[in-house]
Amino acid sequence: MQFDLNDEQKQLFNTVQALLADAEAGQGMVAAFDDGGYGASPLWPRLRDLGLVGLLAPGDRGGLDDELLTLAVVAEALGFAGAGTPLIHQALAAWVLASSDADQPLVDAVIAGERAVALALGEAPDRWRPEQWAGGDKINVIGAADADLFLVGLAGGDLGLVEAGADGVSVAAVSSLDRLRPMGTLSLADGGVKRLNLGEGMADRLVDALLILDAADAFGAARRAVDAAVEYAKTREQFGRPIGAFQGLKHQLANMALDVEPCRAMVWHAAHAWDRRMADAPRTAALTNAHVTEVAVKSIRAAIEAHGGMGFTWEHPLHVWLKRVMADLAHLGGPIVQRSRVGALSAW
Amino acid sequence: MDLTYTPAYEAYRAELRAFLAASWQRDWRRAPDAAARIAGFRAAAVEQGYLYRSTPRAYGGSGQAPDVLKAQIIREEFGLARAPTEVPGNGVTMLVPTLLEWGSDEQKDRFIAPTLRGDYIWAQGYSEPGAGSDLASLRARAVLEGDEWVVTGQKIWTTLAHKAQYMFALVRTEPDEPRHKGISYLLLDMAQPGITVRPLKQINGDREFCEVFLDGARAPASWLVGEAGNGWAVSRSTLKHERNLVGGASTLDEMFDKLVELARTTVRDGRPALADPVIRDRLAAIEGYVKAHLYSSYFQLTKEAQGEPPGPIGLMNKLNATNIGQDIARLVTEILGPSAMAFPDRDARGPERWLNQVLGSLGLAIAGGASNIQRNIIAERGLGLPRDSGVS
Structure with a gap:
């Protein structure tokens, strides 16, 4: 009974988070947002060179045979950093192609990030x-x-x-x-x-994996926004003291953390259920996507509100995370669609 | 991630199952001599090391090494067998750990074993009319006269005081010391002329908590636990091993399944409530919170087993459970519709029995640290926000 990441996963999370924090210090979040990033992002070659694209792909095709849980941990770190790179979708594509009849040179080129x-x-x-x-x-x-x-x-x-x-x-x-x-x-x-x-059901597995990874990304982004709001509340002073000493704001911040923190275990469980092909893995993916992306949007909106006027500017980076989790939420249909699927996949 | 147990733990589970199959039958609870059968079963379970694991054998426990996974297996298997677990109530969960840490040999010998057997019900004398969330402002006064403490004051919200044989109380013994420093932890015999108990009727009709009037109540000098003036620290003792991290969350998960059943069997707007897309959406929204809470409890169980701190999530369990209970209550009320106009009857078999949950869930938001106090704890200890000025 070990409801936790293994040591390699913890280490990978730290490695990716450190790499992203280091890169972020070089270029402002908002500047990166204005540039548009993704394939041209300076982060992408560094992540690719860590060998992460082949994480999920089978070992006999040049992949690492790792778990979706590991990729979810990477997605959380990307969401936390607000990094826009092709890594996650490229890794899923590599997994699909390596599980198909695609030629080995093509699989190699995708895992290497060349195509x-x-x-x-x-x-x-x-x-x-x-x-x-x-x-x-x-x-x-x-x-x-x-x-x-x-x-x-x-x-x-x-x-x-x-x-x-x-x-x-x-x-x-x-x-x-x-x-x-x-x-x-x-x-x-x-x-x-x-x-x-x-193989049978691969397209379904792909969409379920995306639902879970979007949730992992949103969880990372929401964590970052809660951290930012807490830090701001400790340093911003009004009426002669830090605003975080006022119970009204303090309770809003507590409620945000209360919503966001439990999502960690929920995301891990959904990824684990997918990895082990548990019978309710598809239902769990839909439930997790709906819950976590909705909580993330709600919490980041609250974080922006906690920043006052600064939070509403383009100059302050919080809107980058808000837009990110709004995209995570809407990407595969959104909570109404996912919860309807939860109902359809239940004995309800 | 590995949600299975190692072969050694599975062997432990198999052994436990065999014990339960041989030692307990579900219908014994309805037998005329149920109390004796339950007591006999508990004694056997203690003998085998399944109950009161952190209490030494000398005091009636089973003195086992801490192992949160074994504790979890025991809860799971006792639950499946519907077998009696440890005696419920404040005596076992609060007083015994406190005595084990702070009590004199005399106190331990005198009180622990009968409490574990269920012979003594304990009242918790903490809150006062003027000291609720701000407990350290309590005023009940104890003065040493010869070899006895004499106590004057009032306690309130004292659960089961009208049935309790004893009370563990916080009383002020050093009135000149600062708030937290002048408090002591004292044991009182409830059957004495100086104590008057008045049960309070709750919004669900139950009479579980009481007012307790202490008017020259007496206790032997040796019934003070720890040192005089150190009662605040003494009262902070909690069960240090094998905390039940999963129990509350799995109870909510089971309640959620019953909520789905209620929606299935209740007709609303000409069809089963469960066929209504709005109800289905709201059920799935609640289930999101229920499952996030449940898996977080497994995460904390693992952290505890590894001897690592769980992080801020460890401060969130009560408020999470409270909020989920409130969400369930709101949806129940809508599903019940006109049935919600009936008054809850403890013995009701129909859907209106849910009104006990609807009303009772409010109690959870208040008892044992109200929700706003929980938010303070999360914000200050979990997020590191500054303490409220004026509150110390």
């Missing part, structure tokens, strides 16, 4: 899961502009692969709320996508 893969899954207006995919434009494709390849959800629930430059493939940039993870809309001509030969 960028974007995940093109959702469809307008409200089709998020494999059984709902009907073909047509793919919306909210994060990193579309940087991608060499797209991993595409196909009508019928399969996954396919298409080159960015192929005939009939076009990307329209979308002005994105979260500029650190900019999106595009992917248009595809019929028949241009090569269907991947995959």
